[in-house]
Amino acid sequence: MAGEPQADCLFCKIVEGTIPATVVRETETTVAFRDINPQAPTHVLVIPKAHYRDAATLAAADPQLTADVLRETAEVAAEDKVDATGYRVVFNTGAGAGQTVFHAHAHVLGGRGLEWPPG
Numbered sequence: 791m792a793g794e795p796q797a798d799c800l801f802c803k804i805v806e807g808t809i810p811a812t813v814v815r816e817t818e819t820t821v822a823f824r825d826i827n828p829q830a831p832t833h834v835l836v837i838p839k840a841h842y843r844d845a846a847t848l849a850a851a852d853p854q855l856t857a858d859v860l861r862e863t864a865e866v867a868a869e870d871k872v873d874a875t876g877y878r879v880v881f882n883t884g885a886g887a888g889q890t891v892f893h894a895h896a897h898v899l900g901g902r903g904l905e906w907p908p909g
Contacts, residue, residue: 831901
């Protein structure tokens with residue numbers, strides 16, 4: 791069921807505290823933690839505590855929670871001091887787009903040039 795923790799989900803286990811992560815922020819509805827394979831000096835994942843498969847599912851089911859996740863991306867950028875120089879927020883949706891953990895999450899990337907297209 792959408793929103794319910796999934797026993798086989800890595801990010802649900804991080805929310806539960808059964809898998810360690812370098813948490814940088816936590817709210818009632820979200821958790822933000824450092825990516826274990828950073829692609830930029832700032833690379834933080836912001837996830838809803840409730841389980842939704844991807845960003846599209848999250849947005850359709852819970853617009854307020856989606857807003858909470860986006861608001862936290864700005865807070866992460868400010869705390870890492872990349873808000874003034876610029877940062878990128880990325881939601882990979884689906885395996886073809888590079889999503890590897892099927893729990894909605896936003897990547898906050900900054901601290902280096904982030905040209906478009908990426909690569």
